[in-house]
Amino acid sequence: MSSILPIDSPFEAPENGFQAIRFDGRVFHLLDQRELPARERWLQLDDLDSVIAAIRDLAVRGAPAIGITAAYGAVIRAREVGLERGPWLEGMARLEAARPTAVNLSWAVARMRRAAGEAERVDLARLEAEARAIHAEDIAANQAMARAGGSEIGACRGILTHCNTGSLATGGVGTALGVIIQAAKDGRVERVFADETRPWLQGSRLTAWELARAGVEARVLVEGAAAALMAAGEVQWVVVGADRIAANGDVANKIGTYALAVLARHHGVKMMVVAPSSTLDPAMENGQGIEIEQRAADEIWAAAGLTEAPAGFAAWNPVFDVTPGELIDCIVTEQGVHRPPYDFSGAR
Numbered sequence: 425m426s427s428i429l430p431i432d433s434p435f436e437a438p439e440n441g442f443q444a445i446r447f448d449g450r451v452f453h454l455l456d457q458r459e460l461p462a463r464e465r466w467l468q469l470d471d472l473d474s475v476i477a478a479i480r481d482l483a484v485r486g487a488p489a490i491g492i493t494a495a496y497g498a499v500i501r502a503r504e505v506g507l508e509r510g511p512w513l514e515g516m517a518r519l520e521a522a523r524p525t526a527v528n529l530s531w532a533v534a535r536m537r538r539a540a541g542e543a544e545r546v547d548l549a550r551l552e553a554e555a556r557a558i559h560a561e562d563i564a565a566n567q568a569m570a571r572a573g574g575s576e577i578g579a580c581r582g583i584l585t586h587c588n589t590g591s592l593a594t595g596g597v598g599t600a601l602g603v604i605i606q607a608a609k610d611g612r613v614e615r616v617f618a619d620e621t622r623p624w625l626q627g628s629r630l631t632a633w634e635l636a637r638a639g640v641e642a643r644v645l646v647e648g649a650a651a652a653l654m655a656a657g658e659v660q661w662v663v664v665g666a667d668r669i670a671a672n673g674d675v676a677n678k679i680g681t682y683a684l685a686v687l688a689r690h691h692g693v694k695m696m697v698v699a700p701s702s703t704l705d706p707a708m709e710n711g712q713g714i715e716i717e718q719r720a721a722d723e724i725w726a727a728a729g730l731t732e733a734p735a736g737f738a739a740w741n742p743v744f745d746v747t748p749g750e751l752i753d754c755i756v757t758e759q760g761v762h763r764p765p766y767d768f769s770g771a772r
């Protein structure tokens with residue numbers, strides 16, 4: 425697959441994790457996460473509508489990965505419209521609306537708008553350089569967070585993680601999963617637990633796939649087992665990612681995170697959120713203003729192996745929730761370990 429990237433690409437280095445999103449200057453290549461772990465199928469995208477569909481339909485997902493994908497989508501759009509500013513800006517508006525909760529999407533589009541310049545023809549060279557900078561910054565941020573988060577954890581018996589926060593969700597080794605894999609490889613954690621994360625099963629499908637690739641033994645559990653796991657003293661940390669962090673440290677993350685935070689506080693388990701500064705939203709005063717994405721009911725039926733709704737049933741499928749900052753023991757970014765009371769109002 426290295427032929428996809430320019431030979432001198434810094435992204436291929438093993439310490440940068442598995443590159444599930446790659447741009448060869450014209451075509452965006454992505455590993456279709458809807459097919460994992462059964463099938464490793466790569467998509468080749470060279471038009472903006474396909475990039476938007478990939479984000480919307482979770483072929484690519486994970487807050488930082490969504491931001492990086494959007495950045496390359498901006499480059500693809502520029503070529504698609506012959507560098508014309510008007511149609512390019514129209515495409516950016518649609519791209520930004522692909523998914524509402526992860527702030528990394530709008531953050532990346534804002535950076536690309538600045539890179540495009542003010543002329544009637546957008547600056548293609550600057551756009552591509554900015555997209556690659558966003559990708560490279562995320563790789564470096566992942567490395568810094570793996571170190572900082574690992575130091576904070578030290579040595580422990582068990583860690584529980586939620587959803588998927590590894591190379592499939594980022595440009596590098598991952599956020600929370602980068603911390604966990606590094607701790608496991610350093611021999612500082614005895615047992616890793618990943619809950620399946622319904623309804624899309626990012627945990628049992630994607631995190632299990634990544635941990636297996638990394639040679640890290642893990643146990644998958646249903647979310648409903650998390651309370652018993654903590655009551656049994658099996659884990660000392662819950663380590664998760666984030667999609668948007670408000671100025672006061674309230675965290676929007678995969679649905680079920682809030683429940684884990686309440687359980688962790690009740691059982692004396694520490695809660696760590698790992699996210700790059702591109703996930704911080706200093707303009708958002710607290711979590712109450714964060715838009716929570718609602719997805720189709722068929723995702724719930726599919727997780728139950730059903731092809732249609734059971735008779736007489738509707739569904740409620742918010743795919744994120746908000747965890748109050750006071751339930752989070754530390755938030756790790758590439759700048760280091762932050763502790764409550766959080767104040768990210770001056771971030772970025």
Ligand SMILES: CSC[C@H]1O[C@H](OP(=O)(O)O)[C@H](O)[C@@H]1O
Binds near residue numbers: 488678
């Ligand atoms: C490294 S951030 C990953 C973050 O994104 C996931 O959501 P989704 O799979 O719907 O994109 C989840 O909230 C993870 O914590």
